[in-house]
Amino acid sequence: MYKYQPVIGLEIHVELKTKSKMFCQDSADYFGKKPNTHVCPVCLGLPGALPVPNKKAIEWTILIGQALNCSINKVSKFDRKHYFYPDLPKGYQISQYDEPIASNGWLKFQISNFKFQIKEKKFRIHRVHLEEDTGKLIHSGSDTLVDFNRSGVPLVEIVTEPDFDNSDDVKRFLEELHTIIRYLGVSDADMEKGSMRLEPNISLRKISIQDSGFKIQELPNYKVEVKNINSFNFVKRAIEYEIKRQTEILEKGETPAQETRGFDSVKGITYSQRSKEEAHDYRYFPEPDIPPLEFTYKEIEDIKKKLPELPSDKEKRLIKEYRLKAQDAFILTRDLRIADYFEKVTDEFNKLMLVQDKASVDIEKQQSLGQTIANLIVNKRLSTSLDPEEFAKKAITSTVTYIADREKMDKAVSKVIDDFPKAVEDYKAGKTNSIMFLVGQVMKEMKGQVDANTVKKKLIKILK
């Protein structure tokens, strides 16, 4: 008996949003700008021009490495990667070959499986290195035009180990990585704009299960790369398509070709782009125009101090500190702005409550204040475009004031119990539905100025 197990690794490119480009002073903010207006001798690769590395870009790459639990290499260097393409004006890309800035890291987070069981998974990061982006070809009719505005924009490449065996984990990993990059504030990581590009590589490993139960794993002798995908869903679909395609080939007793493929998002299929025979010999060698990078322990530690609280840590803290449901804490922490907003609103809320009637502070015991606010944000009951103080005020009127008149509610409840003995009896006799009738009556008494749930709980408590 045997089965096939997917072996999936990822290569992710992230454009840094530094002010200037990687090796020159031109603005790196090229998106939507008039072609060839953000250029100079260096990023055009003009004769005699020399690259001078951008310190900020190096610092940010170290920061990304640290966020991904990598070791930061004390000595690193740039290399030249040669290939011929019209968008590469020097005939080589300045990249990093065998001494990347960061290596051997990992990323860990919680994943719920198909049975909705939550499990923590860990994926290893092979390396994080820094390079320059290329220009862009624009095909217009029978002409091909080159725009060098993007040429030389700092680009970080993150390479994982082939630790994935399914497309769901890949998607979740990419979402987590995306969130981390955005937290660090080093890139827009905007897939539409191409500032984050995804390349999964997929192959299948044959696992033979012998009668004794002993498993024999064979390593795949090929690898298929799918290039430049710009959405997490497309990555998922491309992987699923590849698993199906490769399984069919393997079932026939053949081996899938080692190649680079593209993804057609309309048809949902991958297609061959470049075979192994056409693979480049990049002729890497150390970039002689840039001295090796050397960092002291202190420099690396100083950068580490700039690491913000990362999404998974923030998620854990919110659960603990605000007594949030895990699911809501997860949603809130996907966007740093929302997470910060949540904390600001909670803070404002508390401040406002301090000057409120004492009775109103005793809101709802079953639900934390944080959870109340989380609900308002997650369920979009109030807009997060409001000023946090404004939000807090509205939150108070929509949640607290109902309870603020606790006395009034208690009176109404007593009155309804007195007025509707039949319903009370029915409830006590086990007709639990009649509680809803009583709730309705209280609501009516209070002209809707109360939370139904609170009333229901109060009634249950009294009638117990």
Added chain:
Amino acid sequence: MDILKASISKLRQLIKDNKISSEEIVAQISERINKENPKLNALLTVVEKPEVNENMKDKPLYGIAFTLKDTYVTKGIRTTAGSRLLENYIPQYDATVYKKLKEAGAVLIGKTNCDAWGHGSSTENSDFGVTKNPWNQDYVAGGSSGGSAAAVASHLSPFSIGEDTGGSIRQPASFCSVVGLKVSYGLVSRYGSIAYASSLDTVGPITKTVEDCALVLDVIAGNDNQDATTNPAKPSHYSKSINNDIKGFKIGIPKEYFVEGIDKEVAEQVENSIKLFKKMGCEIVDITMPMTRYALSTYYLIATSETSSNLGRYDGIRYGNSRKDFGAEAKRRIMLGTFTLSAGYYDAYYKKATKVRTLIKNDFDQAFKKVDIILAPVSPTPAFKIGEKVNNPLQMYLSDILTIPVNLAGIPALSVPAGFTKYKLPVGVQLIGNRFEEEKLLNIGHKFEQERGELPSID
């Protein structure tokens, strides 16, 4: 004629004393260029209207005309690197060295001929014809900065900026009886220097005297935020200390530089130079540099690898000409370099070469523990005849065998005229200094020049 033969220091004095104006210098030189350049082919481009900026009177090189090797980009002025491929290339920016000289008041009057991309030792690899040796026009001026050396020797410019990757300043300086300085790697910015081999390329002056060399170096040396390989340390004031006493200095004579193949007359001139140093109270110390024999092969692996990478940008898409316009020597070096960087060969060739390079550097480090400078011939022979070596690239490569180790080590070396052979061909002597010790090197070179006395110059 006096004006044309005058050194920079003399011209500065004449200008200061109002005995001559900058315009007059430029006019006289232009006339000389019109007369001599068609014979010598030292200049590829003559600047039509050289600009003298009157507001720069207090600048160190005010009004001094100069030429640049055609490997330095000059905004609006054609720059070819000696190659047909860039025949019509008008750069969009100025090389740092040009910018610094302009800011010092110097006036660019022309761009000098060279072997295409710096690949060569005779300018016979220039796509625009060979530069003839002013001392005998049947002979080469040397290379690759042959145009610069010939221009200074024949008074077409008081000084020139050459470029030295494996001897390209020192060897033509020796062949033409002018002073040439190869600086420490990182002392002078390479920004705007069309790259041959990036880890070896250096920018330096070719002048009539060692003092002039120091005056130019005072202007062009120093850190450049556009060249990450420049030394951040503040450079010395080179011209200030050239007259210091050199008595007691130790001059190292490496036996590996005096092997077979050295021309007898070259050896004689070097012997004479050693005697002069003894006379000046210097101590002569025999030293050994065992890795010297590996320098040539190391150089040709590293230089060709880097040049194959640097020339990749001339892909036929930009610059107007196609890759067919690369000459035979460029193609040869591109192929050699591409091969040595290829997967499966990199470790055996390029990587090995970088390791040997370190050993060669160590040789010099050891030597400079014992001596102040090293004295050696510049080239095994005086200038050779035009056409003599064109069909034998290996023979041509060997003419740089004594200059190449210095580039691999990244240290400075000065080529100073020593004398002439019986057929009236110049011979220079090479003084090699420790890294960033140009101050000492120029001091010793200047004292040597003083002791040697006047040599004949071109009429």
